[in-house]
Amino acid sequence: MSKLVITDLHVTVDTEDGPKEILKGVTLTIKEGETHAIMGPNGSGKSTLAYSIAGRPKYTITGGSVTLDGQDVLALSVDERARAGLFLAMQYPVEVPGVSVANFLRTAKTAIDGEAPKLRTWVKDVNGALEALNLDASFSQRSVNEGFSGGEKKRHEIAQLELLDPQVAVLDETDSGLDIDALKIVSEGVNRFRAREGKGVLLITHYTRILRYIEPDYVHVFVDGKVAESGGKELADRLEAEGYDRYLKPASA
Amino acid sequence: MTITDSVRSALEQAPALDKVESHLHPAGSFDVADHAVPTGREEIWRFTPLKRLKGLHADAPLDGRNVRASWAAPEGVTVGMVSGDEAADLRGVSGWAPNTRFTARVLAEVPATLLVDVPAEVEADEPIVLEVDGTDADATSGAHVVLRFGRHSKAVVVLNHTGSAAVAAVVEVVVADGAEASVVSIQDWADDAVHLSHHQARVGRDATYKHAAISFGGDVVRMDANVTYDGPGGSAELLGLYFADAGQHIEHRIFADHTAPRTKSNAIYKGALQGEKAHTVWVGNVLIRKVAEGIETYEENRNLVLTDGCQADSIPNLEIETGEIEGAGHASATARFDDNQLFYLQSRGVSEQEAQRLVVHGFFNDLIRKVGVPSIEERLMTTVEAELAKNVLKDLSA
Numbered sequence: 214m215s216k217l218v219i220t221d222l223h224v225t226v227d228t229e230d231g232p233k234e235i236l237k238g239v240t241l242t243i244k245e246g247e248t249h250a251i252m253g254p255n256g257s258g259k260s261t262l263a264y265s266i267a268g269r270p271k272y273t274i275t276g277g278s279v280t281l282d283g284q285d286v287l288a289l290s291v292d293e294r295a296r297a298g299l300f301l302a303m304q305y306p307v308e309v310p311g312v313s314v315a316n317f318l319r320t321a322k323t324a325i326d327g328e329a330p331k332l333r334t335w336v337k338d339v340n341g342a343l344e345a346l347n348l349d350a351s352f353s354q355r356s357v358n359e360g361f362s363g364g365e366k367k368r369h370e371i372a373q374l375e376l377l378d379p380q381v382a383v384l385d386e387t388d389s390g391l392d393i394d395a396l397k398i399v400s401e402g403v404n405r406f407r408a409r410e411g412k413g414v415l416l417i418t419h420y421t422r423i424l425r426y427i428e429p430d431y432v433h434v435f436v437d438g439k440v441a442e443s444g445g446k447e448l449a450d451r452l453e454a455e456g457y458d459r460y461l462k463p464a465s466a
Numbered sequence: 467m468t469i470t471d472s473v474r475s476a477l478e479q480a481p482a483l484d485k486v487e488s489h490l491h492p493a494g495s496f497d498v499a500d501h502a503v504p505t506g507r508e509e510i511w512r513f514t515p516l517k518r519l520k521g522l523h524a525d526a527p528l529d530g531r532n533v534r535a536s537w538a539a540p541e542g543v544t545v546g547m548v549s550g551d552e553a554a555d556l557r558g559v560s561g562w563a564p565n566t567r568f569t570a571r572v573l574a575e576v577p578a579t580l581l582v583d584v585p586a587e588v589e590a591d592e593p594i595v596l597e598v599d600g601t602d603a604d605a606t607s608g609a610h611v612v613l614r615f616g617r618h619s620k621a622v623v624v625l626n627h628t629g630s631a632a633v634a635a636v637v638e639v640v641v642a643d644g645a646e647a648s649v650v651s652i653q654d655w656a657d658d659a660v661h662l663s664h665h666q667a668r669v670g671r672d673a674t675y676k677h678a679a680i681s682f683g684g685d686v687v688r689m690d691a692n693v694t695y696d697g698p699g700g701s702a703e704l705l706g707l708y709f710a711d712a713g714q715h716i717e718h719r720i721f722a723d724h725t726a727p728r729t730k731s732n733a734i735y736k737g738a739l740q741g742e743k744a745h746t747v748w749v750g751n752v753l754i755r756k757v758a759e760g761i762e763t764y765e766e767n768r769n770l771v772l773t774d775g776c777q778a779d780s781i782p783n784l785e786i787e788t789g790e791i792e793g794a795g796h797a798s799a800t801a802r803f804d805d806n807q808l809f810y811l812q813s814r815g816v817s818e819q820e821a822q823r824l825v826v827h828g829f830f831n832d833l834i835r836k837v838g839v840p841s842i843e844e845r846l847m848t849t850v851e852a853e854l855a856k857n858v859l860k861d862l863s864a
Binding site for chain 2: 267268309316317356
C-alpha cells in the first residue's frame, strides 16, 4: 500500500533577483498501482516538482505538504526519502568518476534494504536488469554515468528503478533525447516495474510520444507552476493534436 | 596542441642559447658552499615551513641513527649498502648536480649509499621493497639511495617510509635504454616525522619510467620528483597521491626537463585535504628545451577539499623553448564536494557520509589503478579509508 499525496505545494528557487516562486500550489494524489503523466511546456515547473519531491537542496518549500503513506516526506533528508520508497529517475544523471556501476548499485541496494544483498542472487539480478535494458555486462565496471551516451544514462536510471524497487517512482523526462529503439527499451523497463504489486509512477514528460508505450491512468497538464487540467489518457491525445497553446494564451493575454 | 604563430616567431628570434634563464632550476653544484641556507623567500622554498624542518634545509647534522632500513630482493637483483669509492662514484650518477643545499650536503656528507641494482635484461617478478622505519623524530639524518635499472630490465622498487624521523634524502634513479622502471615512494610516517627528499631520474632512450609519490603521514613532507632524458623516445609518468590532515604540510614538486627529442611526460597528482591548517602544495614544472622537438607533455593536479580551514596551492609552470612539439598541456583544479554528485548518490538512499566516502574513493580510484602494483593498490585503498575515518566518516560511528 503506497500513496503519494501532494497538497498545495509551493516552492521557490533562489535567483540573483531573490527567491522566485516556481510551484504555485500543486495538488496531486497518486494511489497505489496508478501511473500519472504530467505534461507541460518548458519552464512550467515540471522538473522542479520532481526535484522538490526528491529533496534537492536548492529548492525551498514555502507551503503545502507531500506525504507517502501518511509520512511527512518534506521532513526527511534526501537519502531518507529514498529509503522510505521514493525514486527519482533524473533528466540529467550525474557523473561520479571512479565509482563503478557495480559498486554504486550494491551500495544503494544495501542502503535501501538496510542490509547487503545476497551476493549470488544480486549478481544475477544486476546482470539481468542490465541485460533487459540492453546494457552490456561490462557496463557494471564503468564509472557511474561517466562517458555514457544519453541513452545509456537513461537506461541505467531504469535499471536502478528495477533493482532498487521503490514504492513510487518519479520519472523526470526519461524520454528526452532517446531514439525510438531506446525509448521502447526504457518504456518496457518502466512497464515491468508498473506490473509489480502496488507501484505508483509519476511520469513527467514534454512529449506525448512515450505515452504510446507507457499508458497512463491519468494525465495532468502543468502550466505556470500548477495543474491546469486533469483527465484520462484522452487528454494526452488532445495535447498531441492541439499542443499547449490553449493553456498558454490566458497567461499572455 | 600547437604553439601559436606569434609565440613561434618570438621563439625563433630569441638567441639560440642552450642555457635556460629561469629561477625554477638554478644551476647545480656539488660544492655545499655554493648553496646558501634558504631564507624562505626563494621561489623554490616559499611554501615550505622552514622552521619545522629541524634544520635539515640548513646545517642540522646528517649522521643521526634514526632510521632502520631493511629490504627484500628478488632473484637476480642486488640490494645493499655500499661505501667508500663505490659510494662516491654514485654521487650524481643520475647526471644531475645538486640544486639545493640539502641535496648538496647529502651527497657530500653521507658516507654510504643504498644501491639497488637491476642488471640488464633482468625482469623482476616481485617488487623490490625497501622498508625505511624511523625510530627517533628528534635526531636528524641524511640518506643517499641509487636505483639502477639496466638496459631492457624491468622492475618495481617500493620505498616504504614509516615511523618517526627527520630525514633528508636524495634518491637517484638511472633508467638505462629500453628499461621499464617503476618507483613507488610511500610516505606513511608518524605524525611527528619530517621528510625532505629529492628524487632525480635520468630516463634513457626508449625507456619507460613511472614514479609514484604517495604521502599520507608526517608533519612536513616535501618531495621533488625530477626527470631528465638521456636520449629520444623516453617516457615518464609522474603520479602523486596525498592526503593532508590538520596541521600537516605536504609539498610535491615535479620537474620534467625535456632534454631530448620525442620524449614524453605525463603527470597526475591528486590530493585530499581535511582539518585545520592542512596544507598541500603542488608545483609542476615542465621545461621543453630547444633540442626537445616532437615531445609530448601533460600535467594535472586535482585537490579535493573536505573541510574548512585547509589550503591547497597548485602551480603548473610550463616553459617552452621550441614550438615544434606534439603537445603540451596542463590542468589544475581545487574544489569541494560536488553537491550534484552527493545529491545523486543520496537520492539512491545512500547517506551523506557514505556518499562522500564513495566520491573520495572514486576521486583516487583511477590514480591508484595507475600505480600498477596490486599489493600496493589494496593497501592504498585501506589507507584512504583510514584517513576518511578521521573526518568524513567520523559522524558515522558517533
